Amino acid sequence: MTLGIVIWLIFMTAFTVSVRIIRIRQQRLKSVILQEMGISLSPVTALLGIGLEDRAYMRHIEHIRRKYGEIPILVLLQAPAWKADLMQRKLPAGIQVIADEDAERLRKLELMDLPSYLITDQKYRIREHSRIFDVA
């Protein structure tokens, strides 16, 4: 029995280490996906995913600014390009809006539960990945 418990403890340690290694690898792959998506990004950026019918986007932007300060924000809008242009005109400098009508980019970045955002660090690694609930 003692031998069994020792083997189990070794197994659990190996399991924990393996999961940690896999998670680091996953993070690197996400970073590669982020950089290869064809979006021009500053190293520390907030990527905010917003749905077509979401009219509270200013509140979401304020939520990110309040939490992370004046970092560049890139809004991925699940809407046609003309809607993205319309939104872009209403937003201050430092915030870029990209239309993602078929949600292909949002899917790759796993920003499918809208509104949600992710924060990248200096090495384009995803440091924070959160959903925004009603912040009103």
Place this chain on the structure above:
Amino acid sequence: MLLSSQDNCDWTEVEALTWKVGVAILILPGIFSLLFFSSFMAKLLSFRPFLYAIVDFNVIGKQLNWKTYLASIAVLGLELLLGVTFSLNILLGISYIAAFLLLACFSLLFLRQQLSKKPIKCSCFGRSDKFTNQKLAIVRNTILALLALLGISLQPSYISIEHPHVTMFLIYSSIAYLYQLYVEWTYMNKLKKEAVAL
């Protein structure tokens, strides 16, 4: 002749009892142990999606706050406890009742969600980028709740902690953790494919 008939009757009873004991001691606790260990590990490794799922079920409000964390810890704690008791084969009566209540609650939550026609990602057994098949989840949880009821009807001992099956605990917990390793590995491979495709 009379004695022979009496013997036959006794043997039938013994066989029936053996079958019941076999199911009660081996199969049902094994199923529930694997189920709760897997579910616990999956939720622990995907803790944030699990918190979001609690908010989406809208039982304790639409905000992510301390109540959500409290509910998540309660569910995780109960699932771990049930995984341990079922694998050790101790406190089975109480465990079956707790399992039945938990699974019945899950079924009702999914039923409510299905009726409100709101899709949800439950993260029940690890990370998933697809919405949960709610009809399947209702059927699955209902069948498991019925199995727990069967366990209650078979298991007379409610407070027994004698002769814990430590080996089964080691085996079941290892299998459940290996499954989670497989889930993480599969997710990594999916990311690899996407990275290569770009």
